Amino acid sequence: MSKARGYAVYSSKSGFELFTFDRRELRDNDVRIEILYCGVCHSDLHTARDHWDGLIYPDGTLYPNVPGHEIIGKVAEVGSSVSRFKLGDLVGVGCMVDSCQHCKACGSGLEQYCENVTTWTYNSPDRVTGDITRGGYSDSIVVREEFVLNIRHETKDLAAVAPLLCAGVTMWSPLKHWGVGPGSKVGIVGIGGLGHMGIKLAYALGARVVAFTTSESKREAALSLGVDEVVNSRDAGQMAAHAGTLDLIINTVAVPHDLDAYTSLLGLNGTMALVGNPEDPHPSPSVATLLGGRRSIAGSLIGGIAETQRMLNFCATHGILADIETIRMQDIETAFERMLKSDVKYRFVIDMASLKEAA
Incomplete structure (x- = not known):
């Protein structure tokens, strides 16, 4: 296992706190990613505040909860059977980290509609261990290779690429x-x-x-x-x-x-x-x-992995980026408050380098 540091909420009423936790040992087809940027989505707020109990999540939000599913980072480690990625590659992770891979929906490249339950990037049971997934408000994440995306935008634009992974x-x-x-x-x-x-x-x-x-x-x-x-x-x-x-x-x-x-x-x-x-x-x-x-x-619910990759490639070719405001991880509560007031044009993105400053 590897240690990760992130920000978590411990209840629907609590604020975010620094949280140290374990990321799983790499399976043969896993990629460990050092997170550089993570977008802030309304879904993060809804999950943290347990607004979707019974709507999206059958058991509500499972705490401590680490949100974040608009993730940009670089490959830090790969499993023994990983063939598509190497150390240092710029990659993205969106709203999903696993699915059954064999149902009709998955076979059609629509993993978000997996008939045997999609594993979301946070607040979902891991398909193998049952441990609850934790998202991108952290310094690293471990993801199945099939759910890791290539990033072709220029390095200077990476923060503004993050919201493409969901929005x-x-x-x-x-x-x-x-x-x-x-x-x-x-x-x-x-x-x-x-x-x-x-x-x-x-x-x-x-x-x-x-x-x-x-x-x-x-x-x-x-x-x-x-x-x-x-x-x-x-x-x-x-x-x-x-x-x-x-x-x-x-x-x-x-x-x-x-x-x-x-x-x-x-x-x-x-x-x-x-x-x-x-x-x-x-x-x-x-x-x-x-x-x-x-x-x-x-x-319509997000998009499948293949169409997400096509979207990223299209955006790289056409120079399309999100309009963003970059924030520190420590300012996430303020960002949530402003997001509720629609006081952002148009997406907050966390610079995860700020996590190193967290006490």
Whole structure:
């Protein structure tokens, strides 16, 4: 085993504390990674505060909990059968560290839908030992080779690559699944950590992009990201102007709201993909609105390993990065508070070098 240092919460009400723990001995197909940067996702906050008891996690959050699933690092050690990575390689780890590898979903490259339970990067039982996984708010992690990703961006950009491992692929997967490209008209609801990545990716894929926000103050920021139009979703006239015109809407909002306001904007065979997971259900949508244009409401959960690698390669080729604010590990509580207020453009990323300063 190797010793790791990180930040953990010990209950839903407690703050983060320095935490020393064991990472497992390397299995033949394992890679040990020295973590350089880790993005801060809303899922980290929801898990730390046990908001998803029974929704995502059957047994709630298991403490002490070390969050973090937007991980960039370099290979520090490899198992005897590892062939794809060598010491010093720049790599990434996203939301998953294992799956059964033999069910229909895994065979289709959709490990996030594993029929025998995906092993998440944190708060999941290890498939072999049953020990609870601990994430990237730490200085190292051990991951099965198949779930380690190649990073091709320049070294100077690594911090801004970290959010691609969750926010990036969460938006990429529905864009690709529903065939977005030149000639498509795509709506992105919410201009935050997820939404800003959706705008960048949809634009780079050649789509016409419409951003929806409840905040007029975000208009200029959205336009600077590459959107063609910004719609204030509280303005009925602006919304009506897009009725029946959108091929795909990706809705990132993770609080309950009226879905009908958006499904009515879909054209024939249009789909709204929900990627935000609210604590309480959305109001029931109107069936008539769906029937009227053979419209659909669907869900999409992150992305598989192969499509995550394709997304990373695409972003490296097109120079796509997240807009970030780098923080110290010691400032994670402040980052959580600001994240709840949407006071970040658009993603916090922890510089793990700061962990060496922790008492």
